[in-house]
Amino acid sequence: EDVVNRMAAGEVLARPCNAIKELVENSLDAGATEIMVNVQSAGLKSLQVTDNGKGIDREDFELVCERFATSKLHKFEDLMHMKTYGFRGEALASLSHVAKVNIVSKRATDNCAYQGNFLDGKLVAPTRPSAGRTGTCITASDLFYNLPTRRNKMAAHGEESKAIYDMLTVVPLSLESAALKFKFTGNVSKPVASATAKLAQQRKSNRSFFSVFINGRSVRCDILKHPIDEVLQTRGLFCQFCSLHLEIDETRIDVNVHPTKSSVIFLEKEEIIGEIRAYFEKVVTEIFG
Ligand code: ADP
Numbered sequence: 001e002d003v004v005n006r007m008a009a010g011e012v013l014a015r016p017c018n019a020i021k022e023l024v025e026n027s028l029d030a031g032a033t034e035i036m037v038n039v040q041s042a043g044l045k046s047l048q049v050t051d052n053g054k055g056i057d058r059e060d061f062e063l064v065c066e067r068f069a070t071s072k073l074h075k076f077e078d079l080m081h082m083k084t085y086g087f088r089g090e091a092l093a094s095l096s097h098v099a100k101v102n103i104v105s106k107r108a109t110d111n112c113a114y115q116g117n118f119l120d121g122k123l124v125a126p127t128r129p130s131a132g133r134t135g136t137c138i139t140a141s142d143l144f145y146n147l148p149t150r151r152n153k154m155a156a157h158g159e160e161s162k163a164i165y166d167m168l169t170v171v172p173l174s175l176e177s178a179a180l181k182f183k184f185t186g187n188v189s190k191p192v193a194s195a196t197a198k199l200a201q202q203r204k205s206n207r208s209f210f211s212v213f214i215n216g217r218s219v220r221c222d223i224l225k226h227p228i229d230e231v232l233q234t235r236g237l238f239c240q241f242c243s244l245h246l247e248i249d250e251t252r253i254d255v256n257v258h259p260t261k262s263s264v265i266f267l268e269k270e271e272i273i274g275e276i277r278a279y280f281e282k283v284v285t286e287i288f289g
Pocket residue numbers: 022026027029030051053054055056064069070071072085086087088089090091092093136
């Protein structure tokens with residue numbers, strides 16, 4: 001059974017950057033205003049996300065790494081109006097099947113923090129009191145220790161660092177609250193002063209930057225690149241930096257197509273693309289004639 005769970009988990013969390021994205025989204029869901037990410041050896045040795053969010057109730061420690069344990073979805077209708085990033089209760093469970101997970105968490109009303117270690121969906125020993133400020137710190141160590149082929153393959157490639165770096169670059173763009181502090185430390189292939197520095201650098205280069213956020217969530221949506229490029233090309237323009245922030249009625253999209261929720265399906269694809277194209281055309285005409 002563990003092997004099956006491990007394989008499934010390995011698909012949900014195919015790469016260290018998927019795990020980091022899930023942890024950061026959990027912090028945002030918990031109302032955090034400060035999030036720190038620490039990555040060692042491209043996330044394979046350890047990846048850690050610390051937040052000052054609302055914390056996890058001590059009673060819930062037993063459950064957090066259990067599959068389909070989510071505190072965010074209460075009834076079916078909620079699925080249509082999700083305002084949180086998570087709702088499947090799959091991320092922490094998956095993580096505990098491919099890494100050694102430690103959680104330290106304190107709610108504002110608790111006298112002290114509690115911590116627990118998790119393996120294969122289960123708390124390995126009873127939670128115990130620990131030092132810690134209000135919020136949650138989740139550490140995943142030895143990622144893919146039980147999937148040695150994958151681990152070796154990744155250890156040999158510097159690509160993982162880059163993928164983490166790229167993913168963390170878009171996170172600050174998606175944050176609605178300017179007050180949110182987002183800090184990224186650890187050893188990656190390139191020294192990172194801050195994610196915004198990377199963006200500034202990208203603007204200067206010839207490579208174009210394209211990112212899409214739908215209802216505040218960073219998603220891959222390359223089909224939108226085409227209509228935008230087309231509108232610009234007819235005027236001899238080229239887009240070097242594009243960050244699209246779209247508000248789309250939840251009933252018109254399906255974010256649930258992929259477990260990592262990083263892709264979306266438009267339920268009325270042609271109409272939505274048409275609307276975006278028309279709007280973009282209008283804006284570009286206003287600016288460039
Ligand atoms: P989901 O986000 O889909 O609910 P996860 O597996 O990502 O599922 O998380 C499981 C549950 O653990 C969440 O529903 C939430 O109750 C709790 N949790 C996870 N991370 C945090 C965090 N940083 N702060 C507070 N609660 C958290």
